[in-house]
Amino acid sequence: MMEIAINILIILIKILVILIIALGIGAYLTLVERKVAAHIQRRPGPMVVGWHGLLQPIADGVKLITKEDLFPRYGNRFLYNLALIMALVPAVLVFAVVPFGPTIEIGGREIKPILTDVNVGILLVFGLGSLAVYAIALAGWASNSKYALIGSMRKAGIIISYEVAITFAVMGPLMLAGTLSTFEIVQAQIDQKLWYFWIQPVAFVVYMFSLLAETGRVPFDIQEAEAELVTGFTVEYGGIKFGLFPLVEWYVEVLTLSAIAVVLFFGGWSPINIPFLGFVDPLFFLGPFAPFVWFVLKVALLLLFVLWLHWTLPRYRIDQITAIAWKVMLPLALLNLVITAVIAPLIWR
């Protein structure tokens, strides 16, 4: 009985930590994005609220929460609110299978820093990722607006194209690791002394393209295309509901998919890898915290790379986006799959 209570307590603490990470960091990523965008355009960005605008996300949140909650006439109120929940929940749920570090011991008890180490973790990630399209389609349809509907249709088209490509892209690392559990994929990379990025660069490129497409980042931000569609499917949302959609789509989803990319291609919490030889750890002095720092560092770098791309590239047209998905990315992913299948036994040894 005591054992069960302690286990539940541990799980509750994990959930709390993950929620704080997902939503708190997500909110602060708005500031990071604004700062990165500003400096790329040679502006300083938010400077007034707090030191260098550090309290800006809190000010924005307070402002959005205290705003009036408007609802479009002739909209569908149930689906309108459901869309928000369906956007938020799957995006945060993905964090349940993100491993933050190796198994640690606290008070003689082994704790994995992952909420649920299910043995189909990656499947769960992409299942939940596909759910996001429902949220967007519902948001566009329920708000009874042409702009919103066009935006959500574009997004649905993109996601359907890139779901296929991303699934075949992650098949390569999965084949090399021989498991679907995120925790064990990282463990396999440490055991084989190999980040899968070194022999799966094609899969990584396909994955990055799909990441940008699924999260609606430039160069695939056609669903919100502020010059044509105002803000796409969020056009009829107001107040904190409007704040949550970009938070989920641009920050939480990018965060989760970057974390999954780090798990699949960059060996999760492992230090810098020299292929087949071992690991070099310049952060050894951090002791037991080093793996966590490595994980956070890799995710942060990948995220900054996404932001950097966002503020550099122009936007593709919808036909170019789907053409890239079906004509380039999918054949590349399949080809990569075949090559991986041939060389996989060499890696397994």
Added chain:
Amino acid sequence: MVKRVFQRPLNIIERILFIDFIKGLTVTLKQAFRRTITTHYPYEKLTPPKRFRGFLGHKVIDGREPQPAFNEWVERMKIEVRPGHSRCVVCLLCKRACPVPQLFEIEPEKLPNGKRVIGVFNMNLMLCTFCGLCVDACPVDCLFNSDIHETASYSRKDAILDLKALEEIGRDWQRRREKEEDKIWSDDEHRQRLWYENDVSIR
């Protein structure tokens, strides 16, 4: 039919290695670490050029009036010269030049010795387009555009400049910028000089 003027197709290496992506990314990375070029407006203010057309003002008599025009106009309009007060000779040429003449309200004041001075000079800046025609028309270099451009106010009444406000703007201008070299554009050094010297309080 759109005619393509020039489009070099990417070669295979450029396609595989995303060379054009990398070119763009290096440009933005270079810019990201350079100094920002912004002015933090409510906290820092740049000095406008001398020919900037902001709020209007009346220059006061300080011995630097354009001669002999000023003396001729004083004689013609029978004006009492009072040093330290407006140069206005009540000729109404500014009102005549103005595209919206009703924004001016100009009346002379008769003194017991038979001479006149300017008594009422109200300008309703809500009608003003800051075109500067009245400034060009002024024969005695009295009316002028200053560099004060923060014209927001809480009440419509505040948009009407009376003689006292106009003279105050004029004194402030003559103290700060009268002797400055007249340049159409400002060099960086000039623009970087902050605007804090301006201490005029109109309302």
